[in-house]
Amino acid sequence: MKKKIVIFEVEGGSDKWINGLRKDTMPIVRAFENLGWLCEVLYFRDEWKDEIYEYTKANFSGFISRINPGNLPYGEELYFETLRKLSEIGVVAISHPDEMLKLGAKDILIKLKNTAFAARDTYGYHSIKEFRKRFPFSLAQKQRVLKQNRGSTGVGIWKVEIHDDTKTFENEPLPLDTLVQCTEAQDNHMEIHTLDDFMKLCEKYMVENNSILIDMPYLERISEGELRLLLIGEKPMAVIHKKPSISEDAFSATMFSGAKYTIFQPEVYPDLIRFFEENAPQIIKQAKLKSYPILWTADFILDFDEQQKDKYVLSEINCSCVGIPEKLIGEFENSFAREVIERIESNFTLKIK
Ligand SMILES: Nc1ncnc2c1ncn2[C@@H]1O[C@H](COP(=O)(O)OP(=O)(O)O)[C@@H](O)[C@H]1O
Ligand SMILES: [Mg+2]
Structure with a gap:
């Protein structure tokens, strides 16, 4: 077993610090070094996937993936493919794409x-048809939050409500020309659209990511x-x-x-x-x-x-990429590094049994 671990990051994105990395990445690197491990940081690019695979395979016992959903310019497909291949040959995955997709997606x-x-009434829309049929009913009664399945930093997370709150609707769907007020969690900016236009906007999350949309109550x-x-x-x-x-x-x-x-x-x-x-x-x-x-x-x-x-x-x-709050830096990253090393060592022990 090599006492070497690699961290994968991506170039760019609002989560980066002045050194081009996530702010808590170097503290993590130092935590490993203090425990006698070597820790290297690599940027993932789709066109480098084969070289990254070979280099990681030859040099490291594990990888830590630190890329926020939405930050890879051409999507996560080739990145996840590379991580899966590495995991298959025994490089310990932190986290494995399965964990990121099965737990870290909003579904x-x-x-x-x-x-x-x-929450009491939460729906997942698997098709545009289902979304178009159900959402005008769901929004008729109350404020809702629509979430794209895979995102971060509030992108594609919308609070939606009827713009004219004097209008009431019983058990009928909202007409498509109803004006709706939509606030995005990314920066709390508000837009007003017809219901029809807003649904079109959200359909793109389903089409682009081939993925579901989540509709849940707005929790005041x-x-x-x-x-x-x-x-x-x-x-x-x-x-x-x-x-x-x-x-x-x-x-x-x-x-x-x-x-x-x-x-x-x-x-x-x-x-x-x-x-x-x-x-x-x-x-x-x-x-x-x-x-x-x-x-x-x-x-x-x-x-x-x-x-x-x-x-x-x-x-x-x-x-996918949990950040360590600044106030916890100094201690937390050491616990994390110890846990990672323990997992790699126990994995290695399993293999040589
Ligand atoms: N059901 C909800 N009711 C009220 N606010 C919500 C609800 N869901 C999400 N939010 C707000 O939107 C923010 C972003 O949503 P979240 O699901 O955490 O997505 P992201 O992965 O982009 O952080 C949350 O931090 C919270 O403030
Ligand atoms: Mg969040």
């Missing part, structure tokens, strides 16, 4: 539809903030409270939209931790995975249940 919300994690208590569990394996390491900016229309808890992040020890949120630990096995089961990713996050928004008690609703899971 996990559909897979968990019948569990304690889900997002104004109280989104709670992110930062996890190593099955262990919650911290709770990050992400409060949307106070400006009107703001509902986004993403970093770049101006949300405020505060970090707490898990003990500060005992109800959330208990709820998560009781139900977490469902996540693995419904995602059809064998184990928890090494580094991942689960985001929750509060709602009320039928007895008006607090209920945590899952808003998304990330395991």
